[in-house]
Amino acid sequence: MSKRKQSLAQNKNFGHFLAFAFYIGLGYFLFIAASNMNYVWKWNSIPKYFSYEEVTNIEAPFDGKFVLENGKYFVIDESDKKEELIFDDSYILDYQVGEEVYEGDYIASMTETKAGPVLQGLWVTLKISFFAAILTFLIGIPLAFMRLSSYTFLKDIAGVYVAVIRGTPLLVQIFLFYFIIANIFELERFTAGVLSLGLFFGAYTAEVLRGAIQSIDKGQMEASKSLGISYFQAMRHIILPQAFKRALPTLVGEMIALVKDSSLVSVISITDLTKVGREIVANTFSPFETWIVIAMVYLCITFTMSYIGHRLEKRMEAKGGMS
Incomplete structure (x- = not known):
């Protein structure tokens, strides 16, 4: 007994193609509808909500000179007032040792990637x-x-x-x-x-x-x-x-x-x-x-x-x- 001939609509590959075409058409329709909306899309703001970079800065406490003594960093002013700056090797120095700094200057900074x-x-x-x-x-x-x-x-x-x-x-x-x-x-x-x-x-x-x-x-x-x-x-x-x-x-x-x-x-x-x-x-x-x-x-x-x-x-x- 001969097998019944399969119709084109029952063909597996053709069925996958029709389903794919349906969703492509649906996606295009939604895209056109969204394009006609009076709405400004802001996709560039989304990635930072998954992850972002946090910058931690070490500020100069007052005007003075940035110095290194016994492996520790200090800021010393003209009256020899001294304050230690506590940070580790993960920080990047924005000033060289011996340079003049002013209150509020960023002496060192560290950038960390954190989960958004x-x-x-x-x-x-x-x-x-x-x-x-x-x-x-x-x-x-x-x-x-x-x-x-x-x-x-x-x-x-x-x-x-x-x-x-x-x-x-x-x-x-x-x-x-x-x-x-x-x-x-x-x-x-x-x-x-x-x-x-x-x-x-x-x-x-x-x-x-x-x-x-x-x-x-x-x-x-x-x-x-x-x-x-x-x-x-x-x-x-x-x-x-x-x-x-x-x-x-x-x-x-x-x-x-x-x-x-x-x-x-x-x-x-x-x-x-x-x-x-x-x-x-x-x-x-x-x-x-x-x-x-x-x-x-x-x-x-x-x-x-x-x-x-x-x-x-x-x-x-x-x-x-x-x-």
Whole structure:
């Protein structure tokens, strides 16, 4: 029986070309629309928010002569008043020893490259996301087992928690946690932000894991029991490896959502990427360039996470589950 002829629209290479052409056209349309705006683009101001050079200067305390005595630098005036200038070899001398200097002159200077506010905000976002992700699994895994428990009171506790957390917006939970619970226990805002995110995504992760565990054929657990394998051994070596394999794409999606939703902690004055973006806009009046750059930084984080998740999925597929 002959193979059905593939249409041009179904051709893989032609499909890639069409998708590429679509985004090129969309980009050109947006470029034309932006060019017709009455807006002055200031892309040259963006790089300094990633890194900048800080210059530290050593000033002359008064008029006098710049001298070197016993390996130390001093300024001496006509009345032999002397003051030591403290700096190391990383400084570059702007005056030669023996020259006359005047009060306020820069005698030596040092240039350092420092991380700008965007990189500092990125570091805060990564820290919050990392600790919140750990807390998410510490909450989500026990909750999933509580939801599957044969004990009614455990199922009820987990069920109410999941219903309340999933039924209220994250932003509202952050406000409630920060202004009430954090004040009662005197928690720092960073801790409050991590706990808010962890508690919120813990509920979603619990449901993802519960669904993945329940999707495994019950016959596997029954077969384990017939072979004398305990419940916990069966879960550890048989059920959970398959469940995590099935849940991995959704779990990666939850972690990506966690990173994106971490931007909400900026409302409690945590200087993450989003808050840094607002501060840059307030200082430069360049909202379009700033938010495009911030969005690209978030995209780099989430794309990296998506790539790692895809690699893990391929690895688990080859092994048949978690090792």
